[in-house]
Amino acid sequence: MSTPPQSPLPVAKPSEDDVEIRIISHSNLFYWWPVWAVGLIMALLTWIDNHYLLVLPSEHMAAREAEVTVKKTGTTTTHENRDAVVLPKDLKLPTPDPSHPDIATKLHMASRGTFGVIFLITLLLVIVITNVPLRGMWSVVVIVTVILLSIILCLPHYEGRSWWEIIIEKLSYLDISINMAGYFFVSLILFVIWLVTFLFFDQQVYMIFTPGQLKVRTEIGGGEKAYDTSGMTVEKQRSDLFRHWILGLGSGDLVVNTAGAGVHHFDLPNVLFIGKKVQQIEDMLREKAVVKGRS
Numbered sequence: 001m002s003t004p005p006q007s008p009l010p011v012a013k014p015s016e017d018d019v020e021i022r023i024i025s026h027s028n029l030f031y032w033w034p035v036w037a038v039g040l041i042m043a044l045l046t047w048i049d050n051h052y053l054l055v056l057p058s059e060h061m062a063a064r065e066a067e068v069t070v071k072k073t074g075t076t077t078t079h080e081n082r083d084a085v086v087l088p089k090d091l092k093l094p095t096p097d098p099s100h101p102d103i104a105t106k107l108h109m110a111s112r113g114t115f116g117v118i119f120l121i122t123l124l125l126v127i128v129i130t131n132v133p134l135r136g137m138w139s140v141v142v143i144v145t146v147i148l149l150s151i152i153l154c155l156p157h158y159e160g161r162s163w164w165e166i167i168i169e170k171l172s173y174l175d176i177s178i179n180m181a182g183y184f185f186v187s188l189i190l191f192v193i194w195l196v197t198f199l200f201f202d203q204q205v206y207m208i209f210t211p212g213q214l215k216v217r218t219e220i221g222g223g224e225k226a227y228d229t230s231g232m233t234v235e236k237q238r239s240d241l242f243r244h245w246i247l248g249l250g251s252g253d254l255v256v257n258t259a260g261a262g263v264h265h266f267d268l269p270n271v272l273f274i275g276k277k278v279q280q281i282e283d284m285l286r287e288k289a290v291v292k293g294r295s
Contacts, residue, residue, distance in 0.1 A: 021280050023207040023254060026270040029197050031130045031247040036194060038122045039187025046110045046180040053109035053179055054085075055094060061086045113175030119183065120176060129242045139241035207256065207268060209281050214256070216266060229285055231259025236278050250275065 063086055068079045087093065093104040134142055153163040201220060208215040214227045237253040244251050252274035256266040271277060 043183035053107040108180035116176030
């Protein structure tokens with residue numbers, strides 16, 4: 001005996017009052033992710049480079065293509081045509097590991113100084129971008145200025161050479177060396193601080209939009225306040241191209257003004273995916289106004 005097919009049970013849709021849009025305000029530390037990311041990459045590249053740093057006294061002497069005789073455990077070995085470092089008689093090479101006295105260093109260091117230059121340029125750019133806001137046309141002015149300056153520097157100047165050629169030649173002499181532990185320590189500590197701030201502290205400053213009500217907490221440890229959304233205006237401030245789009249991946253600053261007798265103004269900086277959030281809030285406020293007009 002076959003049983004008749006059963007129709008699927010209807011799925012309960014969330015009511016209008018259950019819908020909420022949560023807006024999180026992030027600190028400026030969020031924009032520092034390139035620093036720890038580049039630092040960890042430089043640490044990895046330094047380890048792959050597989051070179052070591054040896055700290056020598058100023059009295060050392062470099063011997064080129066020398067003949068070196070090494071006596072060890074009763075065995076004498078002669079090495080010809082080798083470059084060697086000769087220290088004064090009363091000075092010794094460092095011994096980082098007493099169990100291996102033949103090893104003079106354990107500091108991983110890249111053979112080129114460009115890794116340190118890249119890391120410090122990244123750090124300086126992030127400091128400038130996060131502390132010097134350039135909104136709207138100012139971003140365009142800076143970009144146009146950089147392009148024009150680049151074109152001018154490409155023009156021949158000295159003995160048929162452009163300024164760019166001269167600058168790049170001089171920069172090639174710049175050697176900034178950081179060992180692998182230096183990159184790793186700074187980047188890992190910064191990453192942990194960034195992660196804790198992003199996942200915990202930033203979550204304490206927020207706005208929650210629900211149909212007819214706005215809940216706001218503007219500081220860590222502060223209380224939560226509720227406001228009516230009737231007549232409320234929501235505005236996205238003009239974007240900072242470098243901070244919001246290059247570092248923030250589409251973030252922005254949100255401005256909310258309440259209506260009524262007690263008007264309140266709220267600034268919520270560094271909101272991720274702000275374009276989508278503002279659209280959702282406007283749709284919610286519009287639908288609420290339509291429902292209230294019909295009732």
